[in-house]
Amino acid sequence: MGQLVRRIVIAAFFVLVTTMTTEMTAQAQIGVHIGVDLPVFPRLVVVPGYPVYYAPAVRANYFFYDGLFWVFNVDDGYWYSSSWYNGPWVVVEPEFVPQPILVVPYRYYRVRPVYWGGWAYDRPPRWDVYWGPTWVEHHHGWDHWDRSRRISAAPLPVFQRQYDRSHYPSPAQQVTIYRERYNYRPRDVVVRERQTTIIDRQARGGERASARAAFLEQRNENRAQRQANVQENRQTRENIREQDRARRQDNVQQNRQREENLREQRQSNVQQNRQTRENLREQNKAQRDANVQQNRQSRENLNAQDRARRDANVQENRQTRENLREQNKAQREANVQQNRQTRDNLNAQDRGRRQENVQENRQTRENVREQNKSQRQANVQERGARERKAAPEKGADERG
Numbered sequence: 001m002g003q004l005v006r007r008i009v010i011a012a013f014f015v016l017v018t019t020m021t022t023e024m025t026a027q028a029q030i031g032v033h034i035g036v037d038l039p040v041f042p043r044l045v046v047v048p049g050y051p052v053y054y055a056p057a058v059r060a061n062y063f064f065y066d067g068l069f070w071v072f073n074v075d076d077g078y079w080y081s082s083s084w085y086n087g088p089w090v091v092v093e094p095e096f097v098p099q100p101i102l103v104v105p106y107r108y109y110r111v112r113p114v115y116w117g118g119w120a121y122d123r124p125p126r127w128d129v130y131w132g133p134t135w136v137e138h139h140h141g142w143d144h145w146d147r148s149r150r151i152s153a154a155p156l157p158v159f160q161r162q163y164d165r166s167h168y169p170s171p172a173q174q175v176t177i178y179r180e181r182y183n184y185r186p187r188d189v190v191v192r193e194r195q196t197t198i199i200d201r202q203a204r205g206g207e208r209a210s211a212r213a214a215f216l217e218q219r220n221e222n223r224a225q226r227q228a229n230v231q232e233n234r235q236t237r238e239n240i241r242e243q244d245r246a247r248r249q250d251n252v253q254q255n256r257q258r259e260e261n262l263r264e265q266r267q268s269n270v271q272q273n274r275q276t277r278e279n280l281r282e283q284n285k286a287q288r289d290a291n292v293q294q295n296r297q298s299r300e301n302l303n304a305q306d307r308a309r310r311d312a313n314v315q316e317n318r319q320t321r322e323n324l325r326e327q328n329k330a331q332r333e334a335n336v337q338q339n340r341q342t343r344d345n346l347n348a349q350d351r352g353r354r355q356e357n358v359q360e361n362r363q364t365r366e367n368v369r370e371q372n373k374s375q376r377q378a379n380v381q382e383r384g385a386r387e388r389k390a391a392p393e394k395g396a397d398e399r400g
């Protein structure tokens with residue numbers, strides 16, 4: 001009887017907890033709670049080099065760009081937007097988040113997920129890693145931004161400062177006041193395309209406010225179904241629990257035995273590894289000693305071979321030098337003898353040539369003397385003939 005009461009109490013508690021959890025989830029969906037609940041209009045500062053404002057004092061990733069407020073919620077990883085500083089907030093899919101918001105450096109994010117750790121402080125968050133290659137395919141160059149471009153930020157909706165938490169308008173009133181008091185028109189194409197959708201959803205109380213009625217109706221239907229399933233699931237859980245308990249006990253025993261076996265195996269392996277290491281150490285030591293002895297003997301043999309080779313080379317070089325010296329000496333003597341014979345031959349040839357020249361010159365002089373003697377005789381005879389011929393002519397001239 002006590003066990004039955006306990007099961008009934010557990011089932012009732014389970015139904016109560018499930019109902020409360022579901023209602024809390026529904027309330028969170030209706031309010032789209034994203035960790036932003038501002039009592040007054042926040043102080044906004046322009047991000048240097050970007051047409052975007054951020055709120056230094058707000059503990060949230062809170063920005064203002066092109067006429068709309070933007071918040072990145074790290075709990076669900078979505079961007080939210082609103083025309084009013086404290087919502088209601090409307091979820092914006094990654095495809096429709098404007099680039100100037102995405103390129104704001106990491107340092108201006110007040111709430112950072114743990115998995116953002118290590119990202120560059122002065123670079124934009126890694127949206128390419130966060131949203132994956134499919135998103136990157138449709139957003140080429142999303143992280144390229146020329147900070148020298150002079151693009152003025154949109155004017156702030158300062159009229160909202162008079163609406164603190166106690167005078168904050170309803171979603172329907174927000175749209176009317178916003179359109180009457182704020183005459184700015186977005187210049188960003190993406191913002192201009194999504195502004196009407198964001199404001200319309202905001203007027204209905206936020207992105208998921210329309211789910212309340214459907215949720216309440218579905219909750220009543222699900223409550224009856226859950227109550228019918230509770231009893232069935234209770235017995236199933238009890239059976240599964242008993243089976244799990246028995247299985248866990250078996251597993252515990254098996255694991256204990258397995259751990260004992262593994263412990264003994266590890267100890268055996270440790271001992272075996274220790275012995276193996278000792279054997280390897282001894283073998284390595286013996287091998288090193290043998291290698292040292294072998295290397296020493298090899299060096300001794302090599303040194304002896306080198307010494308013998310050097311001695312043989314020295315002896316061979318000495319013998320070679322001696323042979324060369326003898327050969328050079330014999331060659332020099334042969335050359336001297338040959339040169340002496342050559343000089344004698346040349347002297348004899350010169351002596352014979354000089355004698356021939358002397359004989360030839362003597363004969364030439366004799367011939368010249370004979371020719372001169374004959375020439376003088378001829379000249380004497382010719383002069384005598386001329387004188388004889390000239391004598392009668394001279395006598396005739398004298399007679400005349």
